[in-house]
Amino acid sequence: MFDLCLIGIGTGNPDHLTRQGARAIRDADLILIPRKGDHKADLAELRERIIDDATDGNPPPLAYFDIPPRRSDSGYRQGVDDWHDAIARAWEAAFATATPAPRTVALLIWGDPSLYDSSLRIMTRLDPQPRVRVIAGITALQALTAAHAIPINEIGEPFTVTTGRRLRDEGWPQDTETLAIMLDGDCSFRTLTGKNFYIWWGAYLGMEQELLISGRLDQVTQQIETARARARADHGWIMDIYLLKKHHADSADG
Structure with a gap:
């Protein structure tokens, strides 16, 4: 049996790594690095930079694995389930390359491993556990x-964290005035009409290429779409998130 350490690394800025996370990187016998194709090579390089910074340029062994494609021909849920199985097999193959067998394996996770990340679910598919x-x-x-x-x-009010797919397919959920939207590759805020929505959007948060746009949704929708498309073309990838509020008091655009 070995230990698997899932380390939240923020949004790509090495300064987002906690001291606890940096210590775990230094203590690992092996660190897994996912690869998502040449057009997303920057993602692996960012992880390598974070590891180098945490270890003063003397990192533990790294093992690379390719993220398998996700199929959708069998439906969303089944496609995700099959994809998780394939990723677990890729992890196991990466473990097998290490000699001697590692006692502690680390995997660096964007943001927090508990929030819209499936690493904890994938981990349950490993054999041995x-x-x-x-x-x-x-x-x-x-x-x-x-x-x-x-x-x-808002004061004393709840908020909902959800995905772009659910906003697009199900509309605004009841009993909440504030939505945090993650995993939205389709700009699903376009489905909201009217003048009573306000948005705060950000991409590459905390990084040199950070982008921020805020304002009344009907006034900044096109600006966000254009900025997002240009940034994705320039970098080959984009990580963005946004906050939406209903009935927000009128204020100047950011």
Whole structure:
């Protein structure tokens, strides 16, 4: 049996790594690095940079694995389930390359391993089962509200964290005035009409290429779509998140 450590690394800025996370990187016998194709090579390089910074350029052994494609021909849920199985097999193949066998394996996770990340679910598919340790990082949601210098909720009011797919397919959920939207590759805020929505959008949060746009949704929708498409073309990838509020008091655009 080995230990598997899932380390939250924020949104790509090495300064987002906690001291606890840096110590776990130094203590690992092996660190897994996912690869998502040449057009997303920057993602692996960012992980390598974080590891180098945490270890003063003397990292533990690294094992690379390719993220398998996700199929959708069998439906969303089944496609995700099959994809998780395939990723677990890729992890196991990466473990097998290490000599001697590692006692502690680490995997660096964008944001927080508990928030819209499936690493904890994938881990349950490993054979044998490792002992798991999770080290929280700065979440994309924290980075978004900090970048815009705003609170996430109104006084005494709840907020909902959901996905772009659910906003698009199900509309605005009942009993909430504030939505945090993650995993939205289709700009699903376009499905909202009217003048009573306000948005705070951010991409590459905390990084040199950070992008921030805020304003009344009907006035900044096209600006966000254009900025997002241009940034994705320039970098080959994009990680973004946004906050939506209903009935927000009128204010100047950011």
